[in-house]
Amino acid sequence: xxxxxxxxxxxxxxxxxxxxxxxxxxxxxxxxxxxxxxxxxxxxxxxxxxxxxxxxxxxxxxxxxxxxxxxxxxxxxxxxxxxxxxxxxxxxxxxxxxxxxxxxxxxxxxxxxxxxxxxxxxxxxxxxxxxxxxxxxxxxxxxxxxxxxxxxxxxxxxxxxxxxxxxxxxxxxxxxxxxxxxxxxxxxxxxxxxxxxxxxxxxxxxxxxxxxxxxxxxxxxxxxxxxxxxxxxxxxxxxxxxxxxxxxxxxxxxxxxxxxxxxxxxxxxxxxxxxxxxxxxxxxxxxxxxxxxxxxxxxxxxxxxxxxxxxxxxxxxxx
Amino acid sequence: xxxxxxxxxxxxxxxxxxxxxxxxxxxxxxxxxxxxxxxxxxxxxxxxxxxxxxxxxxxxxxxxxxxxxxxxxxxxxxxxxxxxxxxxxxxxxxxxxxxxxxxxxxxxxxxxxxxxxxxxxxxxxxxxxxxxxxxxxxxxxxxxxxxxxxxxxxxxxxxxxxxxxxxxxxxxxxxxxxxxxxxxxxxxxxxxxxxxxxxxxxxxxxxxxxxxxxxxxxxxxxxxxxxxxxxxxxxxxxxxxxxxxxxxxxxxxxxxxxxxxxxxxxxxxxxxxxxxxxxxxxxxxxxxxxxxxxxxxxxxxxxxxxxxxxxxxxxxxxxxxxxxxxxxxxxxxxxxxxxxx
Numbered sequence: 001x002x003x004x005x006x007x008x009x010x011x012x013x014x015x016x017x018x019x020x021x022x023x024x025x026x027x028x029x030x031x032x033x034x035x036x037x038x039x040x041x042x043x044x045x046x047x048x049x050x051x052x053x054x055x056x057x058x059x060x061x062x063x064x065x066x067x068x069x070x071x072x073x074x075x076x077x078x079x080x081x082x083x084x085x086x087x088x089x090x091x092x093x094x095x096x097x098x099x100x101x102x103x104x105x106x107x108x109x110x111x112x113x114x115x116x117x118x119x120x121x122x123x124x125x126x127x128x129x130x131x132x133x134x135x136x137x138x139x140x141x142x143x144x145x146x147x148x149x150x151x152x153x154x155x156x157x158x159x160x161x162x163x164x165x166x167x168x169x170x171x172x173x174x175x176x177x178x179x180x181x182x183x184x185x186x187x188x189x190x191x192x193x194x195x196x197x198x199x200x201x202x203x204x205x206x207x208x209x210x211x212x213x214x215x216x217x218x219x220x221x222x223x224x225x226x227x228x229x230x231x232x233x234x235x236x237x238x239x240x241x242x243x244x245x246x247x248x249x250x251x252x253x254x255x256x257x258x259x260x261x262x263x264x265x266x267x268x269x270x271x272x273x274x275x276x277x278x279x280x281x282x283x284x285x286x287x288x289x290x291x292x293x294x295x296x297x298x299x300x301x302x303x304x305x306x307x308x309x310x311x312x313x314x315x316x317x318x319x
Numbered sequence: 320x321x322x323x324x325x326x327x328x329x330x331x332x333x334x335x336x337x338x339x340x341x342x343x344x345x346x347x348x349x350x351x352x353x354x355x356x357x358x359x360x361x362x363x364x365x366x367x368x369x370x371x372x373x374x375x376x377x378x379x380x381x382x383x384x385x386x387x388x389x390x391x392x393x394x395x396x397x398x399x400x401x402x403x404x405x406x407x408x409x410x411x412x413x414x415x416x417x418x419x420x421x422x423x424x425x426x427x428x429x430x431x432x433x434x435x436x437x438x439x440x441x442x443x444x445x446x447x448x449x450x451x452x453x454x455x456x457x458x459x460x461x462x463x464x465x466x467x468x469x470x471x472x473x474x475x476x477x478x479x480x481x482x483x484x485x486x487x488x489x490x491x492x493x494x495x496x497x498x499x500x501x502x503x504x505x506x507x508x509x510x511x512x513x514x515x516x517x518x519x520x521x522x523x524x525x526x527x528x529x530x531x532x533x534x535x536x537x538x539x540x541x542x543x544x545x546x547x548x549x550x551x552x553x554x555x556x557x558x559x560x561x562x563x564x565x566x567x568x569x570x571x572x573x574x575x576x577x578x579x580x581x582x583x584x585x586x587x588x589x590x591x592x593x594x595x596x597x598x599x600x601x602x603x604x605x606x607x608x609x610x611x612x613x614x615x616x617x618x619x620x621x622x623x624x625x626x627x628x629x630x631x632x633x634x635x636x637x638x639x640x641x642x643x644x645x646x647x648x649x650x651x652x653x654x655x656x657x658x659x660x
Contacts, residue, residue, distance in 0.1 A: 094427025094428065103426070110390075113418065115413055125391045155382050156386060159377065318464070319485040
């Protein structure tokens with residue numbers, strides 16, 4: 001397929017930004033300098049980047065307790081995220097949100113919803129607003145595999161379906177709902193089979209192949225934007241870090257883990273770019289240097305930013 | 320000027336707001352079905368004829384209703400979402416408590432949530448799952464305003480204030496006060512109808528009103544209990560006890576100025592609510608009055624509420640459950656050391 005070289009490189013750059021951001025955050029966290037808890041996105045970068053690259057800047061996403069990748073892919077700066085993770089008022093949610101609630105509606109990302117499936121009705125309501133105002137915009141709800149067993153998933157996907165709302169449901173199936181194997185919790189081979197229950201298309205794709213994700217998302221977004229209603233897209237992937245901080249992942253079988261690492265999306269896409277001669281190793285190294293420099297600069301500014309006044313906690317409950 | 324029931328006044332309020340502001344729309348169960356009921360208590364009856372795409376009938380999916388309403392609200396629409404019975408809102412507890420109430424705060428104050436939630440409440444011969452007064456549960460949730468109209472005038476005015484507010488507002492409406500007609504009429508209805516001005520008006524959120532002036536004791540109540548408090552005050556007057564009745568109208572924000580001024584004057588206070596006593600909103604108001612007005616109070620603040628039980632079905636048991644004018648009057652007599660009459 002004939003992709004523009006710059007486009008392909010931008011996909012790689014965003015995936016690498018997410019990976020390096022998460023690795024840096026993990027280090028900061030283990031060093032004990034970053035407060036809170038973290039749920040990280042390493043291994044799933046192809047999904048956020050593939051999907052968000054199929055969106056316009058005024059399309060809107062909802063995210064989950066694992067939101068850093070979605071935020072970066074939707075255009076939030078790593079600085080606005082790091083300031084938030086450090087609890088500074090200069091962060092994207094002025095320090096009130098933290099890791100699990102990063103977002104910026106002006107960039108098209110609702111503050112992330114850390115209740116499993118909680119973002120699905122919200123994204124569907126955003127789509128309702130777009131349809132109500134006849135705006136050609138699309139909402140996307142990212143969710144983990146565990147979300148398909150929540151009532152909110154059922155209620156919202158059904159409502160999106162009956163009203164043909166411009167919304168796309170993206171299930172990131174990393175095989176584990178926290179530590180519980182998802183396929184012990186559903187009697188299905190594919191989570192996308194759930195779509196049939198709502199009368200909407202469902203498709204399962206290799207979520208570690210950013211271009212396959214992009215193509216699928218582009219089609220689903222186009223359907224949504226042209227009034228044909230929602231699509232349920234299951235992206236198969238694997239979390240190559242813990243569920244949350246200090247999770248040693250003892251529930252992931254060694255062989256499965258090794259095999260998954262072979263298919264992790266960033267290295268795969270890098271190899272694809274090299275093989276197709278879209279870029280050479282020096283080019284990739286240069287991208288990495290730029291990414292690392294941007295992250296380092298953001299880390300420094302976030303750590304240097306002043307802490308909020310404690311009583312600022314009292315603000316922002318009501319307008 | 321026209322005389323209206325609460326159901327009629329709410330319907331007119333919705334109609335006027337939808338005409339005034341094209342961002343306003345309603346979503347709920349059975350609210351716009353042709354040949355249907357206009358919601359469980361006729362509030363939206365006929366509106367679907369004039370606002371076909373803005374009276375949105377939903378599946379029986381309360382979580383979906385409130386979650387979708389939130390999504391629409393943060394994109395700048397002004398949804399009015401309702402449940403048929405207040406008890407059903409528990410199906411949407413995550414949406415209401417985790418999503419709607421916290422969205423603005425989590426965004427660091429960047430997002431506005433102009434969302435109205437309507438919920439009929441009150442024990443009305445339907446047993447435990449269609450009769451609860453859940454006000455207190457939401458009273459303890461930061462981020463939601465709460466209004467409780469006792470009259471048709473206030474119902475319309477508070478609804479309009481809620482629709483124009485940029486925050487989530489829960490509007491609790493009492494089934495015995497609606498004045499719903501036809502097949503949806505309630506037995507045991509209390510007349511809460513009012514003269515409704517033809518001009519546009521709002522009843523500001525957070526503003527209570529003195530319904531009856533008095534000097535010996537302040538009785539603060541909402542919804543049906545406000546009417547029972549007025550009955551109690553009438554009886555007390557015959558015994559020479561002068562009770563001041565305050566209709567709180569809003570629980571969040573609570574009108575501390577009016578309540579404090581009244582209690583400073585009367586030196587005694589009674590909080591009346593239909594929901595269970597344990598953890599009731601009256602407990603919070605009573606504790607705060609006790610703290611802040613200890614120099615003025617001549618007796619401990621009293622609460623009249625239902626016992627800590629689910630709403631029973633059997634009419635004698637339901638009447639035992641729900642506070643009435645006798646219990647309110649007894650509480651006042653006890654405060655004044657007059658014993659039971």
